[in-house]
Each structure stands twice: as C-alpha cells, then as structure tokens.
Amino acid sequence: MSRIDYEKIAHSDEYKALKKERNSFILPITLFFVVATLLFPFLTGYTTFLNNIAFWNISWAWIYSLMLFIMVWTLVMLYMNKAKTFDKKAERIIEKYKGDTK
Amino acid sequence: MNATVVIMFIVFVSLTLVITYFASKRTQSTSDFYTAGGGLTGWQNGLAIAGDYLSAASFLGIAGAIALWGFDGFFYSIGYLTAYLVVLYIVAEPLRNLGKYTLADMIASRFELKKVRATAALSSITIVIFYMLAQLVGAGALIQLLFGIPYTVAVVLVGIMMTIYVLFGGMTATSWVQMVKAVLLMIGTIIISFLVLLHFNFSISEMFGSMQNIKAPELKGDFLNPGSQGKSPLDNISLIIALLFGTAGLPHILMRFFTVRDAKTARSSVMWATWIIGIFYILTIFLGFGAAALLTREEIIAANPAGNMAAPLLADRLGGDLLMSFVSAVAFATILAVVAGLVLTGASAFAHDIYGQVIKKGKITDKEQIFAAKMASLAVSIFSIVLALFAQNMNVAFLVSLAFCVAASANLPVIVYTIFWKRFNTQGAITGIVVGLVTSLVLVILSPNVMNPAGTGFINAEAIFPLANPAIISVPAGFIGAFVGTFFGKKESDEKFREVQVKSITGISTSDVTH
Numbered sequence: 001m002s003r004i005d006y007e008k009i010a011h012s013d014e015y016k017a018l019k020k021e022r023n024s025f026i027l028p029i030t031l032f033f034v035v036a037t038l039l040f041p042f043l044t045g046y047t048t049f050l051n052n053i054a055f056w057n058i059s060w061a062w063i064y065s066l067m068l069f070i071m072v073w074t075l076v077m078l079y080m081n082k083a084k085t086f087d088k089k090a091e092r093i094i095e096k097y098k099g100d101t102k
Numbered sequence: 103m104n105a106t107v108v109i110m111f112i113v114f115v116s117l118t119l120v121i122t123y124f125a126s127k128r129t130q131s132t133s134d135f136y137t138a139g140g141g142l143t144g145w146q147n148g149l150a151i152a153g154d155y156l157s158a159a160s161f162l163g164i165a166g167a168i169a170l171w172g173f174d175g176f177f178y179s180i181g182y183l184t185a186y187l188v189v190l191y192i193v194a195e196p197l198r199n200l201g202k203y204t205l206a207d208m209i210a211s212r213f214e215l216k217k218v219r220a221t222a223a224l225s226s227i228t229i230v231i232f233y234m235l236a237q238l239v240g241a242g243a244l245i246q247l248l249f250g251i252p253y254t255v256a257v258v259l260v261g262i263m264m265t266i267y268v269l270f271g272g273m274t275a276t277s278w279v280q281m282v283k284a285v286l287l288m289i290g291t292i293i294i295s296f297l298v299l300l301h302f303n304f305s306i307s308e309m310f311g312s313m314q315n316i317k318a319p320e321l322k323g324d325f326l327n328p329g330s331q332g333k334s335p336l337d338n339i340s341l342i343i344a345l346l347f348g349t350a351g352l353p354h355i356l357m358r359f360f361t362v363r364d365a366k367t368a369r370s371s372v373m374w375a376t377w378i379i380g381i382f383y384i385l386t387i388f389l390g391f392g393a394a395a396l397l398t399r400e401e402i403i404a405a406n407p408a409g410n411m412a413a414p415l416l417a418d419r420l421g422g423d424l425l426m427s428f429v430s431a432v433a434f435a436t437i438l439a440v441v442a443g444l445v446l447t448g449a450s451a452f453a454h455d456i457y458g459q460v461i462k463k464g465k466i467t468d469k470e471q472i473f474a475a476k477m478a479s480l481a482v483s484i485f486s487i488v489l490a491l492f493a494q495n496m497n498v499a500f501l502v503s504l505a506f507c508v509a510a511s512a513n514l515p516v517i518v519y520t521i522f523w524k525r526f527n528t529q530g531a532i533t534g535i536v537v538g539l540v541t542s543l544v545l546v547i548l549s550p551n552v553m554n555p556a557g558t559g560f561i562n563a564e565a566i567f568p569l570a571n572p573a574i575i576s577v578p579a580g581f582i583g584a585f586v587g588t589f590f591g592k593k594e595s596d597e598k599f600r601e602v603q604v605k606s607i608t609g610i611s612t613s614d615v616t617h
Contacts, residue, residue, distance in 0.1 A: 010600035044328035045335020056307035
C-alpha cells in the first residue's frame with residue numbers, strides 16, 4: 001500500500017509557512033479571548049465599578065457580557081474568513097505532494 | 103395533566119419515532135451507527151450541536167435562575183458560549199482530521215499504545231456517566247413537575263425513548279432528534295421573548311428599569327448586578343474556567359464533529375452552533391426577566407425551589423394552555439435529545455475503543471462492530487436508568503459542572519499537547535488524563551457538594567476543599583501532570599509528531615493518494 005511521504009511535506013517550505021501563519025493567527029487570538037473571558041469573573045468578584053449604569057438602566061456588567069457575546073461571533077466569522085486562505089494553501093500542498101508516496 | 107399537553111407530547115414522540123424508522127433503514131454500517139455516515143451538512147450539524155448542548159438545565163434552569171437571581175443567573179452563559187471559541191480555534195479541525203469515531207481515536211493517532219486509548223476511553227466514560235446521571239435525575243424531576251407523572255415512570259419513559267432512538271436509528275436518528283429539538287426550542291424561546299418584550303412596550307430600558315426594585319431577603323446583592331447569590335469570587339472564576347475549557351473536551355460534543363465530511367464542514371457547524379447557542383442565551387434574559395416581572399417570587403419558588411418552573415409558568419401566563427403545553431413538550435424533547443447523544447457517546451467508548459480496539463485489537467468485522475455498539479448502547483442505557491432510579495433524592499446538580507471539570511482537566515490538556523507539542527509522549531498522555539481525572543474527583547469529594555455541615559451533601563462535615571468546582575486547581579494540574587509525565591517517559595519519534603501535524607493542518611489523508 002502506498003503511503004504519503006509526510007516527512008517530505010513536513011520539511012517543505014510551503015507547509016512550514018502555512019503552519020507558521022496558522023499558529024501566529026490562532027495563538028494570539030486564543031490568548032486574547034481566554035483573558036477577556038477570565039477577566040470578567042475577576043472584575044465582578046473583586047471590583048464594583050461594573051455595577052455603574054451605562055445607559056437605559058443597564059449596568060456595565062451586562063455591557064461587558066454582551067461584548068463577550070459579540071466577541072465570540074466576531075472571532076468566529078474572522079476564523080471562517082481566515083480559514084479560507086488556509087484551505088487554499090493546504091489544497092496546493094495536497095495537490096503537490098499527493099503523488100509522492102513511499 | 104391536560105389534553106393539550108398530552109396531544110403535544112404524542113405528536114412529538116410520534117414525530118421522533120418516524121425519524122427513527124427512516125434512520126434505521128439508513129443505518130447499515132458502523133460508520134452509519136456512530137457518525138450518521140459522516141454525511142451531515144454544516145447547518146444540520148450546527149443545529150444538532152446546539153440540540154446536544156442546550157440541556158433542560160440551560161432552558162429551564164437558566165431562565166429560572168435569572169428570574170430568581172438576576173445577573174448571577176445569567177453569568178455562567180458567558181462561559182458556556184465563549185467555550186466554542188476554544189472548540190473552533192484549537193480542537194475542531196485537528197479532531198476531524200485525525201479521528202474517526204471518538205476522542206480516543208484522535209489521541210491514538212499519535213500514540214498507538216492500547217493503554218493510551220483505554221485511559222482516554224475511561225475519562226470519556228466517566229464524563230458521560232456524570233452528565234447522564236445529572237440529566238436523567240433532572241429529567242425525572244422535571245417531567246414529574248410538568249406532566250404530573252411519578253419520578254420512576256418518568257425516568258423509565260425517558261430511558262425507553264432514548265434507547266429506541268439510539269438502538270434503531272443510531273447517530274442519524276439521534277442527530278435528527280437533536281435538530282428538531284433545537285428548532286422547537288428556538289421557536290418556543292423566541293415566542294416567549296417576543297411576548298415579554300411586548301409586555302415592556304419593546305423598551306429594554308423599561309425592562310431593566312422594572313427589575314431595579316426587586317428585593318428579597320435571600321438576595322445578597324443587587325438583583326441586576328453580580329453577587330446576588332453571594333458566591334465567593336474564586337468559586338465563580340473556577341466555574342468559568344471549567345466551562346471555558348471543558349466544552350472542548352466533552353466527548354458527546356466532540357463526537358458530533360465526526361458526523362461531517364471534513365474539517366471545513368466541522369468549522370461551519372461550529373459557526374451555526376455559536377449563532378444558535380448565543381442567541382438562545384441572550385433570549386434567556388427575556389425569559390428570566392419576564393418571569394420576574396409577571397410572576398411573583400413566591401409562585402416560582404413554590405413550584406420548584408431552583409426556579410425550574412419559571413419558564414413554563416411564564417408561558418402559561420403569557421400564552422395560556424397552548425403555549426405552556428408547547429414549552430413542556432420542548433422541555434421533554436430537550437431531555438431526550440441530550441440523553442440520546444450521551445448514550446451513543448458512552449457506547450462508542452465501550453464498543454469502539456475498549457472492545458474493538460483494545461480487546462479485539464481492531465480485528466473486528468463491521469457486523470461484529472455494529473452488534474457490539476448496539477449491545478453497549480443497551481448496557482449504557484440500562485445502567486444509567488438504574489443509577490438514576492437510585493439517585494432520585496440526591497442533589498446531583500453539581501454533576502454537570504463536574505463533567506465539565508473532568509473534560510477540562512483530563513481531556514483538554516492531552517488534546518492540546520497532542521496537536522502542538524513535539525516532545526509529548528505516551529507517558530505524558532496517560533499521566534495527564536489520570537492526574538486531571540483524579541484531581542477533579544478527589545477535590546469534588548472534599549468539596550461542599552459532598553461534605554456539608556448543613557446536611558445537603560453526602561457527608562455531614564465541614565468541607566476540606568472550599569470551592570464547589572475544582573477547575574482552578576485541577577485544570578493546571580492536568581496540564582502540569584501531562585508535562586511532568588512526559589519527562590518521565592522516554593523520547594518518542596519526532597516523525598510521528600510531524601505526520602500527525604501534517605494531517606491535522608492540511609487534512610491530507612490516504613484517500614488523497616493518486617495511485
């Protein structure tokens with residue numbers, strides 16, 4: 001049975017570039033949303049300034065929550081868009097190396 | 103129990119049985135049984151993920167908690183939703199590219215040792231049992247409340263329905279029940295929210311304004327601000343950690359990603375799921391505030407001290423018998439959809455991982471596999487029904503957060519290291535899962551859930567560990583355990599890691615080979 005030569009792909013420039021691009025997209029954003037989410041229980045637990053009213057009788061704690069919801073949807077759509085460019089690059093790699101079996 | 107409820111109930115049950123009948127014709131192979139043949143589209147799977155995730159606890163529980171506790175009732179929804187970013191950014195695509203039926207498949211794609219697979223299956227089974235027990239006990243109590251039938255009958259009824267779906271219709275029937283449930287749940291929630299908004303003349307300001315003067319002796323803070331339940335900040339932080347990192351390790355949610363064709367579809371199903379789940383959580387605010395405005399606090403607590411009846415009572419107030427019956431049927435559908443998914447996940451860990459791969463070493467025909475899967479489903483169902491019948495009077499609400507905690511502490515560290523860390527090895531994977539699992543379990547046994555001088559736990563004593571959810575300790579413990587374990591094991595080939603990473607990033611597979 002023929003087997004894909006993963007070593008060859010792993011050491012190719014196009015693959016290394018894709019891996020680097022993926023990681024430099026995913027890791028900072030992951031750090032950002034983890035901090036943004038975990039910051040919230042810290043702020044509600046140890047400070048009270050989020051209890052002030054922002055507008056319409058709504059306090060900042062609710063606004064922060066809503067912002068987190070909007071953050072989720074925005075980052076999901078951002079990922080969907082970015083992933084399309086990753087797909088194209090991955091397809092090119094597959095196309096190029098799928099004949100290289102060992 | 104009135105006629106409208108009975109009719110709605112029968113319509114729903116018949117509909118799901120028709121689905122199961124058609125699904126059974128399409129369930130021929132093992133892949134059909136576990137993953138609906140991998141043929142779901144993005145929006146279908148997204149709906150099914152939402153159907154699997156939004157349990158009765160989120161529908162009735164969160165609405166009730168908001169009605170009684172205001173902001174604190176809503177608080178955890180944040181963790182439940184942002185968790186899907188972890189699923190999307192870190193887990194979904196590698197999982198789809200590396201696995202076949204289960205989470206253990208993915209980890210075993212790098213470490214072929216049977217011990218790794220068995221350990222991963224063990225943690226999945228633990229999570230499924232906790233989650234299932236919480237769902238079934240909750241379901242029994244809820245159905246008792248909604249339809250007035252005894253607890254034992256309710257549990258057995260739910261048990262029979264879930265067994266039928268899974269046994270005959272496999273993942274196809276389970277997925278469609280989850281999709282139908284998600285649609286019904288959204289319809290019900292949107293109708294009630296609209297009526298609540300109508301009551302407040304479509305003014306958000308008026309709605310929030312009318313919540314400002316809610317006072318009750320048990321409220322330890324402002325209704326509209328954090329702190330009304332008087333929980334310690336560390337407790338809240340710990341629970342948010344469990345929710346944020348736990349979802350990406352829940353085996354029944356991860357299993358849903360094998361029901362789609364490829365990583366692209368897996369990704370778009372997360373997109374659909376986050377829209378549905380997010381909108382749902384926002385609408386629970388209207389449900390909760392509506393109940394707080396239109397019902398008296400005493401009414402809600404008299405029907406159920408945890409507030410679980412707030413949404414059905416509100417539906418009755420706003421739309422009479424018809425809406426109340428609809429909401430009750432939706433709650434019933436919700437319970438069934440979630441438990442059916444759990445049965446299937448438990449069965450896959452037993453039949454595919456432990457029996458098929460560890461005991462039979464993968465040398466098993468398709469026919470034997472599907473038979474084993476059905477037997478395992480039956481066994482998981484019967485076991486959990488019996489367990490639920492014994493647990494009737496126990497307070498099992500904490501089991502769901504414990505399931506999230508084990509998922510975050512035992513599964514997620516190993517998933518992350520498997521994808522990202524070159525040095526990670528067999529020893530590290532096993533140590534990580536065991537440390538995460540054991541730390542979570544031991545700390546929960548020492549926590550106020552189990553040890554409580556007020557007599558609400560199983561042991562009448564002061565809790566040794568003060569937090570209700572141990573994630574703040576156990577998640578780092580899982581990561582550190584896997585890390586330290588790795589350095590006790592011998593170095594493994596980098597080649598295997600590179601192969602796994604190439605597969606995970608590009609999605610290349612043997613089917614791409616041109617000759």
